[in-house]
Structures are given as C-alpha cells and as structure tokens.
Amino acid sequence: xxxxxxxxxxxxxxxxxxxxxxxxxxxxxxxxxxxxxxxxxxxxxxxxxxxxxxxxxxxxxxxxxxxxxxxxxxxxxxxxxxxxxxxxxxxxxxxxxxxxxxxxxxxxxxxxxxxxxxxxxxxxxxxxxxxxxxxxxxxxxxxxxxxxxxxxxxxxxxxxxxxxxxxxxxxxxxxxxxxxxxxxxxxxxxxxxxxxxxxxxxxxxxxxxxxxxxxxxxxxxxxxxxxxxxxxxxxxxxxxxxxxxxxxxxxxxxxxxxxxxxxxxxxxxxxxxxxxxxxxxxxxxxxxxxxxxxxxxxxxxxxxxxxxxxxxxxxxxxxxxxxxxxxxxxxxxxxxxxxxxxxxxxxxxxxxxxxxxxxxxxxxxxxxxxxxxxxxxxxxxxxxxxxxxxxxxxxxxxxxxxxxxxxxxxxxxxxxxxxxxxxxxx
Amino acid sequence: xxxxxxxxxxxxxxxxxxxxxxxxxxxxxxxxxxxxxxxxxxxxxxxxxxxxxxxxxxxxxxxxxxxxxxxxxxxxxxxxxxxxxxxxxxxxxxxxxxxxxxxxxxxxxxxxxxxxxxxxxxxxxxxxxxxxxxxxxxxxxxxxxxxxxxxxxxxxxxxxxxxxxxxxxxxxx
Numbered sequence: 001x002x003x004x005x006x007x008x009x010x011x012x013x014x015x016x017x018x019x020x021x022x023x024x025x026x027x028x029x030x031x032x033x034x035x036x037x038x039x040x041x042x043x044x045x046x047x048x049x050x051x052x053x054x055x056x057x058x059x060x061x062x063x064x065x066x067x068x069x070x071x072x073x074x075x076x077x078x079x080x081x082x083x084x085x086x087x088x089x090x091x092x093x094x095x096x097x098x099x100x101x102x103x104x105x106x107x108x109x110x111x112x113x114x115x116x117x118x119x120x121x122x123x124x125x126x127x128x129x130x131x132x133x134x135x136x137x138x139x140x141x142x143x144x145x146x147x148x149x150x151x152x153x154x155x156x157x158x159x160x161x162x163x164x165x166x167x168x169x170x171x172x173x174x175x176x177x178x179x180x181x182x183x184x185x186x187x188x189x190x191x192x193x194x195x196x197x198x199x200x201x202x203x204x205x206x207x208x209x210x211x212x213x214x215x216x217x218x219x220x221x222x223x224x225x226x227x228x229x230x231x232x233x234x235x236x237x238x239x240x241x242x243x244x245x246x247x248x249x250x251x252x253x254x255x256x257x258x259x260x261x262x263x264x265x266x267x268x269x270x271x272x273x274x275x276x277x278x279x280x281x282x283x284x285x286x287x288x289x290x291x292x293x294x295x296x297x298x299x300x301x302x303x304x305x306x307x308x309x310x311x312x313x314x315x316x317x318x319x320x321x322x323x324x325x326x327x328x329x330x331x332x333x334x335x336x337x338x339x340x341x342x343x344x345x346x347x348x349x350x351x352x353x354x355x356x357x358x359x360x361x362x363x364x365x366x367x368x369x370x371x372x373x374x375x376x377x378x379x380x381x382x383x384x385x386x387x388x389x390x391x392x393x394x395x396x397x398x399x400x401x402x403x404x405x406x407x408x409x410x411x412x413x414x415x416x417x418x419x420x421x422x423x424x425x426x
Numbered sequence: 427x428x429x430x431x432x433x434x435x436x437x438x439x440x441x442x443x444x445x446x447x448x449x450x451x452x453x454x455x456x457x458x459x460x461x462x463x464x465x466x467x468x469x470x471x472x473x474x475x476x477x478x479x480x481x482x483x484x485x486x487x488x489x490x491x492x493x494x495x496x497x498x499x500x501x502x503x504x505x506x507x508x509x510x511x512x513x514x515x516x517x518x519x520x521x522x523x524x525x526x527x528x529x530x531x532x533x534x535x536x537x538x539x540x541x542x543x544x545x546x547x548x549x550x551x552x553x554x555x556x557x558x559x560x561x562x563x564x565x566x567x568x569x570x571x572x573x574x575x576x577x578x579x580x581x582x583x584x585x586x587x588x589x590x591x592x593x594x595x596x597x598x599x
Contacts, residue, residue: 074559077560086576244480247483265506357451357500359454370502372484372502383486383489387486391537392537
C-alpha cells in the first residue's frame with residue numbers, strides 16, 4: 001500500500017485527509033479492509049446534532065454495520081488545567097464550573113474537597129447539608145438535560161419539552177442562591193459563598209413535591225413504550241468486566257449491574273448518613289442505562305427531602321471560621337484590624353496550601369469525577385488534574401459499544417452514555 | 427472473600443527493589459516504584475488476591491520543573507472489592523522521559539497515556555496508538571509543561587501596530 005491519501009482510492013473522503021493525511025496513520029485503528037476501500041470510512045461529527053457537542057467519530061462501515069469507531073476529541077479543549085496553574089486557588093474555582101457545564105456544583109465540590117483535604121479545613125454541618133442538597137439538584141438538572149436530548153435523538157420530542165420545563169425550576173433555585181443559573185461558583189473552600197436565602201427552603205420543597213409526579217410522567221411515556229423499547233433494548237451492550245476494564249463509572253457502569261457508587265463506597269460530605277439506594281441495571285444495554293438514570297432521579301429526590309428536613313433544624317455558620325482560608329464577613333471589616341488584614345491577604349495574594357498531593361473523587365451525574373491537586377506550598381496550584389467521566393466514556397465506552405452495531409443505533413449509544421464535551425476536553 | 431492485605435507490606439515483600447519509597451499523606455498511600463518495572467508492578471496490584479486493584483481511575487502527569495527528576499506519573503488505582511485507593515508514582519528524568527505502557531494491564535490506560543503524552547511529552551513504549559489526543563495533530567510542544575508559555579497576546583499600540591500585525595497568523599494581501 002502506497003502512502004497516497006485515501007482521497008484517491010475512494011471518493012467520499014475529502015475530510016479523511018484531515019485525519020493526519022495518510023493511510024499509514026490509520027493502520028491499526030481501522031481494519032485492513034478499510035485501507036483497500038472495501039469498507040467505507042465516514043466522519044460523524046464534529047457538528048452532528050446527536051454528538052451533544054463537538055465529538056467526532058471516524059466510522060468504518062460495512063454497509064450499515066459499524067466495523068470500528070475511532071473517536072477524535074479536543075475540539076472544546078480550553079486548557080483549563082493549565083490556566084488554573086496561573087490563578088490563585090480561589091480564582092480557579094470559577095474555571096471548574098466551565099468544565100462540565102451541566103454539573104457546575106459538582107465540579108465546584110470536587111475542587112473544594114481537594115483544597116479542604118490538603119488544608120485540613122473543616123466544613124460546618126450546615127454547609128455540608130446545603131452542598132449535598134445542591135449537588136443532588138444538579139444531578140437532577142443534568143439527568144433532565146440528558147433525558148430530553150437522548151429522547152430527542154431517538155425521535156421522542158415531547159419528553160424534551162417536559163424535561164426543560166422542570167429544569168427551569170432548578171435553575172431558578174440556583175439563581176436564587178448564587179445569582180447565576182448555570183455557572184454558579186457557589187461552593188467555596190470551607191463552605192459556601194453565602195448562606196441560602198429564606199425563600200430557598202420553600203422553593204426546594206415546592207420542587208420536590210411537584211417533581212415525583214413528573215418522573216412518573218416520563219416513565220409513562222417511555223418505560224413501556226414499544227417504540228422506545230425497540231430502539232433501546234439489546235443495543236450497545238457492555239458486560240460488567242468490559243465496563244470495568246474500559247474505566248466506565250456512574251450509570252454506565254451500574255447499567256451493567258456493577259454496584260459501585262462513590263457516594264456509598266467512599267462517602268464524602270456526609271453521604272453515609274442519608275438513606276438512598278443505588279439503582280442497578282442487568283443487561284448493560286441502552287435501555288438499562290436509561291432506566292438506571294430514571295431511578296436515580298427518584299433517589300435524588302429522596303436525598304433532597306432528607307437534606308431539606310435537616311437544613312431546617314441546622315443553624316450555625318455556613319462556612320468555616322478558619323480565617324487563614326476563609327474571608328471574614330464584610331461587617332467585621334470596619335471593626336476588626338485582624339479581619340481587615342485577612343481580607344486584604346486573601347483577596348490579593350490568596351491563601352497558600354501545605355506542600356503535598358491529594359486525590360478526591362465524587363459521584364458526578366456522569367460517573368466518577370476526581371480531582372488531583374498538587375501544591376508546592378505557594379498560593380497557586382502546582383498541578384490540577386481532573387479525571388472526568390466523559391473523557392473516559394468517549395474514548396473507551398463508545399467505541400466498545402458501537403462495534404458491530406448499526407449506524408442508526410450509534411445515536412442511541414452516544415445518548416445513553418451521556419457525555420458532555422466540555423467535561424471531556426476540559 | 428480473602429481478607430484485605432496491606433499493599434505496602436506485600437509490595438515490599440514481593441516486588442523487593444522495585445519499591446523505592448512509600449509516602450503516607452492525608453490518609454493516602456503513595457508507593458514510589460521503579461519506572462522500568464511499572465508493568466510488573468501494576469500486574470501485581472491488579473492480580474494479587476487480597477489487593478485486587480482492578481480499576482485504573484486515572485493517570486496524572488506532573489511536571490516538577492526545574493527540579494530533577496522532572497516528571498512524575500501518578501497511577502490512581504482502586505479496589506472495588508475492598509473499597510480503597512492506592513497511588514503508584516514513578517519519577518522520570520527531564521531529558522527523554524519514557525517508560526513502558528500499561529495498556530496491556532488496563533485497556534483504559536490507553537487514552538490516559540495519550541493525554542500524558544500530549545500534554546507533558548512523556549513517551550510510552552509499546553503503546554498501540556500514541557498520538558495527540560486533545561491538541562491538534564500538528565501542534566508543537568507539550569502545553570502543560572511548566573516551561574511552556576501561557577501564550578498571552580501582545581498588545582497593539584499605535585507605535586507598534588504594524589510590527590505585531592505582521593506576526594499575526596491570518597491571511598494578508
């Protein structure tokens with residue numbers, strides 16, 4: 001085989017020349033049949049609507065069957081990890097929101113947990129409860145967007161409209177606490193940015209009273225819908241062993257029946273004190289992953305109900321009183337010299353963390369989200385690295401599930417894995 | 427089920443001189459090992475009964491520039507059976523950082539290693555497909571190295587407008 005570009009051998013590959021040009025580089029990624037033109041190479045994305053962002057998949061097709069699938073990511077790479085190294089710890093929180101834009105509170109949480117672990121900083125109980133509550137609301141928010149878009153991809157348009165309607169209530173709650181609907185930056189090292197407003201608890205109660213009936217509505221529309229079952233059952237199967245080997249986590253892993261949830265296995269923020277179940281699938285197909293997420297919506301409501309009950313009874317500070325890391329309240333600045341000094345230090349230089357490295361994980365809506373934080377003793381992170389579930393799922397799970405399936409089912413597979421490309425490329 | 431065993435003791439006993447150092451910090455165990463023997467070490471932690479670190483959660487590359495050894499790789503493992511974590515760390519020299527790939531042990535190491543290669547320029551021997559993953563294929567340099575510039579745009583004033591304009595990468599007539 002000569003080094004000529006594929007363009008000459010098959011008429012459809014003007015975009016394959018972008019794939020680093022020569023056939024040699026595709027060798028090993030696609031089957032030898034593609035190199036002779038026997039199977040067809042086709043790009044799906046990066047602008048395909050069902051790829052939920054800018055994911056590009058190079059598909060090798062034999063008729064309508066996918067022989068191999070090579071993902072290409074990086075279109076949304078914004079260098080967040082690099083940028084964080086030039087910001088103070090506190091400034092860098094705003095960047096974490098922008099990674100997984102459907103899970104901003106979860107990203108804040110994992111980064112703050114890493115700082116708190118390194119600094120051995122305490123978090124008051126009230127802050128812990130609010131964090132759990134908002135993290136679960138974020139999970140519902142993210143699952144609603146997933147549900148809507150997943151159904152839209154498979155042609156069930158009405159679910160999308162319903163899901164967006166309920167999501168609006170959650171975004172209103174986010175706006176109420178943080179002033180922002182999506183990029184909230186509400187969790188700070190040692191607690192929260194400010195206390196929740198008085199109208200927060202009634203709003204959350206109104207939501208959890210309203211929402212369970214809506215979950216049933218989604219279930220009525222989908223769970224026993226023969227069209228939905230035809231499109232999803234037995235599609236994109238991944239066995240438990242494969243799922244573990246390919247690094248799947250979250251609902252993608254639990255859809256295969258592996259009981260693994262970071263909230264249960266390695267609890268953080270007091271999750272061990274809440275009553276909830278971990279829904280599991282059986283077959284590891286698109287339908288089971290869908291069903292696991294629908295059940296997770298109910299479990300999240302359960303957790304929120306417990307959290308809001310506790311929040312009503314728990315007063316006290318909403319952030320740590322450790323002035324080395326947490327700014328003093330504004331009202332003290334006019335009265336206390338120490339408060340003024342701390343405030344000045346924190347907002348100019350920032351706080352410094354002890355030298356060392358930590359690794360913390362949380363259960364994000366998509367799977368295990370981890371933060372590796374290394375400090376050299378200075379006021380800026382030495383190295384931050386996020387292990388994001390979408391990255392692992394896009395590179396591992398999607399090609400694995402797509403192999404030998406039909407091209408029309410690929411849309412269902414991508415949707416069922418629930419990737420967010422901002423999370424994937426960081 | 428086999429009772430959980432202590433990874434540090436067992437590693438020292440079985441891997442002997444491959445274990446270079448053990449660090450305990452904030453309740454996390456780090457075992458520093460010899461990079462040449464990383465595949466053997468990973469296989470040991472994955473397959474030994476009583477440890478069973480079957481899940482590779484992440485590979486992080488760290489740059490300690492200008493210190494030497496300059497690079498470090500952290501393999502974050504966890505055991506789903508015993509619900510605990512372990513960090514395996516290797517240090518690599520600044521000139522020509524390379525070590526064997528662990529894709530044969532965990533398939534999920536594939537893209538984590540590609541990311542480390544792309545961002546830090548660490549070469550994994552025996553990796554099936556060591557290409558750039560996040561940056562464009564024709565990108566020069568490895569952006570997450572500490573000596574890689576952040577890339578600020580030079581500010582154009584009236585006195586140097588044309589000089590800077592000439593350097594900008596858009597088409598000119």
